[in-house]
Amino acid sequence: MLRYVALRLLYMVPVLLVLSFVLFAFLRALPGGPAIALLGERATERDLEVLEQRFGLDRPVHEQYFGYMRNLARGDLGVSIRTRRPVREELLDRFPATVELSIGAILVAVLVGVPLGFAAAKRYQGAIDQSSLVASLIGISFPVFFLALLLKYVFAVRLGWLPTIGRIDVRMLTAEHPTGFYLLDGIVTRDWDAFVSAAKHLVLPAIALGTIPLAIITRITRGATLDVVSEDYVRTARAKGLVSSVVNRRHILRNAMLPVVTIVGLQVGLLLTGAILTETVFSWPGMGSWILEAIRFRDYAVLQGGILFFVLVVVLVNLLVDISYAFLNPRIRYR
Amino acid sequence: MTSPGSAAATDRTALLSVRDLEVRFVTRRATIHAVNGISFDLDPGATLGIVGESGCGKSVSSLAMLGILPQPAGRVKAGQVLLDGRDLVGLSEHDLRQVRGGEIAMIFQDPMTSLNPVLTIGRQITEALRAHLDMDKRAAAEEAVALLDRVGIPDARRRLSDYPHQFSGGMRQRVMIAMAISCRPKVLIADEPTTALDVTIQAQILDLLRTLVDSEGMALILITHDLGVVAGVCERTHVMYAGRFVETGPTTELFARPKHPYTLGLLKSVPRLDERHHRRLEPIGGAPRDMRELPTGCAFAPRCTYATQASWEVLPLLEPTAGGDHRVACHNPVPDAELVAAGLGLGPDADGDAEDDDQWRP
């Protein structure tokens, strides 16, 4: 197992190297450049040159690349051309925001999707089953941004139950944020007002982002449960005289969870896409909106650092999923 | 110790007594008449074989006894399943749970799929023990080791933490048996316990079952399509066709003098090693009945060479033959002369079983 993990980690190195190069080349091939994007169409030649010189954009591309990689090796991700802040600093601000949002979304998806899919399968073709199928189909037909706007309109604008934008009440922005995860910060610093405010801000974005994974997980759980229910070992468990809740939990759900875990792992990459849209609607200061702004401004350093980091996270999460899979399924042994 | 094979015959209380059991599968498109009124008695320690082709309702009967018919389609339409005089049909789920695994245990056909792949076999054995005997974790684990030992799994203590895929097919079936006998049930139902196994392993598993039934004093119901299997193990054999018993009796008698054309057909299609002259194996022509509707006459009539007008019109009931305890449900039982011609009816040594030699118990 250890050997397997080590190999997977080692295999990531060339992938990331190639990706960094492709990304670098791709960004330079884009029409327009950071100077124009930043200074606008009416900037003079002279202004552009000065700016390019300052950020080393006038040097040959390969020189820029090796320079970037040298700095990267030292942990220096460069400076954002738009905000003039170090990319690493911005990343540490933005990353926890997106992780908090994504975990919230996954929790919504799993905590609702698994029981719902299971209940649907247990009453195959019953009322819950039929309506969950229809609901999940409607769920995947909603564009994330529209669902986000709808939720915002109903629960924030009309009913006023929940805040419309941001991660936390503005007055608490200055509070201490040792981890950058606001919910966790609230607990660590025992600032319960901050915790409640952060939680309230999280609800709508998490639901919006979690709805499509929710629909998918419901369907997968349902399908997997239907397959497992008719397995011989479930009949064996019943014949043993076990309580039906034990049969459900230990024998059916445990086996049905195997494909669900795989799907949850696959959702991680898709969450960023959703996060870009969700973060835009709720002005959530995360990676998605950060990268989107960087694209508009051709902010090379942010795009390179942000996307590389994101890919790294996705790959690591997938590795984690594979490892947890081995614990759930004894038939799988990694070597 | 044998018990009479038909419903009407006895008024003393058997250990397990099934009375006119009928099972239906009701789906949106069709109703399947899976079991159409079977009755039998089982005394403590008795061994009964139920033989028939796939789909004749033999497995369904056993699932019905335990109340674990596939839902929502399966239901017991009529009849009683009396265990020590208590009717299991209509018993609450809570009470039925005590019966399952506790008083009646079951072994299934395919040991590859009948064990949960993600739980250790130790867990799967102990969960039954803990559910029925209220043992603590430690005691249950000790008991599980003893059980694995008894069914002949070497190095039992270490193997407790292994998963099913780490066992061979034969070993898995031993695990299934250990699990089934764990709570010392009064009745053990073995549903095609050897069908999925290699021939050599089959004999070992049958041996094990026989030994266990003897030593534990359990009653055994052995369900199979293979007459060779019952011959070695069961005192009595009931032949089932289209959800009904068509012939019942002591195994020796049934093998020596099959009266129902279907039983004869089954016997003819079993290969025998003791054959002096090589006989052609004869398959039974035609296919099993479509169980979507109940026939008016004998269900076997369409495939039967002896069928007469009456076979098509009147349902034959189990009636005693000259052989006393031997009963047959047929308007035109096979004449003895026919048996001799078929190489059967030659006496007790003409059984169809090849793999053991002490099958004819007194």
Next chain:
Amino acid sequence: MSVAEAEARELEIEHVGGGLWRDAWERLRHNKGAIAGAVLLGLFVILAVFAPLIAPYGPNERVAGLAATPPGPTAEHWFGVDEQGRDLLSRVVYGSRLSLLVGVVSVAVGLSFGMLLGATAGYLGGKVDTLIMRIIDIVLSIPGLLFAIALVTLLGRGLVQVMLAVGITTIPVFARLLRGSILAVRESDYVLAARSVGTPGRGLLLRHILPNSVAPVIVAATLAMATAIIDVAGLSFLGLGPAEAGLPEWGAILADNQDRLQASPHLVFFPGFAIVLSVLAINLIGDGLRESIDPKLRA
């Protein structure tokens, strides 16, 4: 599975006769969801084709004055008017043309390139296969919308470029699918049998492999069309959609008006629900198709 279950299941599959496609058609006809989807999609097609007859005004016709908070639905303007005084109903009706066009063109792009790549990889095998599939694996690991964003930034923001970009993101799905079914069919007994009686190679591909790979591709194409419509709307929402001025694209209408959510929610709701309904229609059909082509697939 017990004997009884096997029996119960077998009976559930109705025997119609007349081959795979007729069976599938029979099942599809009895699938309420698919019927509903087809009716709904039919409505959108009618809206798109007869937009000039159905829409009360032109998509860019001024029917009211400029307003910061344009009024919602009235008897005259069912969907209300927008900030430039245009009739929203007319814009949404004309928008259906764009969405359907986007769906069809994107999928056509993805389908043709994807099938070509997949068929090449699957039929030639060897190094070509490895190379193509490696690239496709990498592309597939990039989330679709992110990839589309990158492509649009590279290609520019015309309607054609946007459709092309979204279409390209669907290539890997089709390539993989076709390659997978070709590999499966190529090794199957009936193709081996055909080969053993001397059916020449190219004939084999056309006559045996392709028809058998078509079913899953049709299902994927339907679902990809739904995704394409959502993705183009998403691009528009992020300000990266078709840049042609005055284009009544649903995502763009919605994006332009998201700041008016509080005062004029109709400007967000109507185009939004138009997207949901059209995508739902296609998903219903795709789901029905999947179930009817492969009844074993229940997930």
